[in-house]
Amino acid sequence: MSNLDRQAVPAVCGGRGFVVAEPVRELLSPRRVQLGESTEVRRLLPNLGRRMVGAWCFVDHYGPDDIADEPGMQVPPHPHMGLQTVSWLKEGEVLHRDSTGSLQTIHPGELGLMTSGRAISHSEESPRPHARLLHGAQLWVALPDAHRHTDPHFEHHADLPTVTAPGLRATLILGGLDGARSPGTAYTPIVGADLELSRGADVRLPLDPDFEYAVLSMSGEAHVDGVPVLPGSMLYLGCGRTELPLRADADASVMLLGGEPFEEELIMFWNWIGRSQQEIEQARRDWMDGTRFGEVKGYDGAPLPAPELPALPLKSRRRVR
Template identity: 85%
Template sequence: MSNLDREAVPSLCGGRGFVVAEPVRELLSPKRVKLGESTEVRRLLPNLGRRMVGAWCFVDHYGPDDIADEPGMQVPPHPHMGLQTVSWLHEGEVLHRDSTGSLQTVRPRELGLMTSGRAISHSEESPASHARFLHGAQLWVALPDADRHTDPHFEHHADLPQVTAAGLTATVLLGALDGAVSPGTTFTPLVGADLALTRGADVRLPLDPDFEYAVLAMSGEAHVDGVPVLPGSMLYLGCGRTELPLRAESDAGLMLLGGEPFEEELVMWWNFVGRSNEEIAQARSDWMDTSRFGEVRGYDGDRLPAPALPPVPLKPRGRVR
């Protein structure tokens, strides 16, 4: 999925210096962003209060939207570099196309994982015949320097491992949780898990104290470590936790995101993750002159033009602002 802001602002993030080294309860409010013709997303990362959670560097939550009489998601071909995209649905379906030739419909609780590496382009759209509701999250994972120039590729995993407890089913998207390991490719120690809670559930989820964590609320009413989280909000939890108390007032859906704090500083601008302003500028130029990111075949429409680069130099802002 693309960052469609027409005035994209670069930000320097990463580095361990801004990691909260002990458990905290920091509630993050979303920024509302229009995506395509009929989809509005709630952007939780990067946030004015926090820019990364482990290697997770971008989180959009959207829906549930009634798209019965709408085209639904329509994101034209656009580029990525230096990151992985994670597509996760609770309702609906999204048709993915990319410049490596991948063509895949991603459905609820299936993992669509695209590793951009040095360069890729893709499109995402609701199929012409689609379900009434669309509800999901789009997330990015920053690639470390040693792996960010790898060959681009796409993975689809419909069968994912689960961790269960009374009132809880945790589906592991990426990384490992309580011994369950996702088949998705990762490049840094991290975890992503979908948490389905039934009404009245009161459980404790085991965590790695070396990871920093956040929880994205997808649906329902739940308390995370005693804090009520509403759908479309995210609770940052810091590091140093060995378990996480969860309690559901109704059936609820959450996403647990975590990982070792990302050591490298990086620059995010539009749909690129790099290490310098010069690198980002070159990527923009390459996309505009069609020399590097390949072609998405089969999408009915034009590719997405890049916004103009800002006229001022990048200002280091770290993991938090």
């Protein structure tokens, strides 16, 4: 799932100047965005109050939606550059196609990781037939300058490592946590993990004090460092933590997102991440001309046209507004 907003506006992010260097508890509310006819997402990043968490720069939470009599997810071919997309499902399945020729159905607990590098295009759809419920998260990771022009590629990892403790099962999606490491390719120091908390869980998760962190609630009600976090909201935690207290009075599921603060300043417009207005303008021309981003074969529908660029110049600025 990607940014299909036809009224897209540039987001400026990156740089260490506004990273919170000490532990905080900053609750972020989502913005509701309609994608297609049957899918609504809760967008947590970029947020009016915060643009990035480590290299994580885009977070959508969707579902659980009953799509038994609906087409479900239907995202036509669209382009990306300068980022990785992370597909994570709790329920349902998503069929991924891209311009490198990848064709993969992603199921709950499996990592779908697409590295756009210099240019890629892809589509995402609920297969036919599909499960009754659809629930998951779509996230982007900004690529650092040294790797943002790499060759595009797609990875699918069905067997991911786990970390367990009484009342906790953590699945490593990206990066490392407590000695476990995901097989997904990461280009910055980062962590993404799915945390399943069972009723009565009361644990402390080890963290890296050099990372900044946030917790996205997927289901149930978890208490994160004493703060109740409800599904579709995200708690920003800042840096300087060596552990994170987690408690659940009933079964709950959250995602831990973190990483070293991203030093580079970025411009994010629609589905592209660049460093200058000229890069974004060229990407738009290339997509509309049908060059550079390749072709997604097999999708039954036309590619998405890019939104118009704003009249004002695009400039990279700070991590928070």
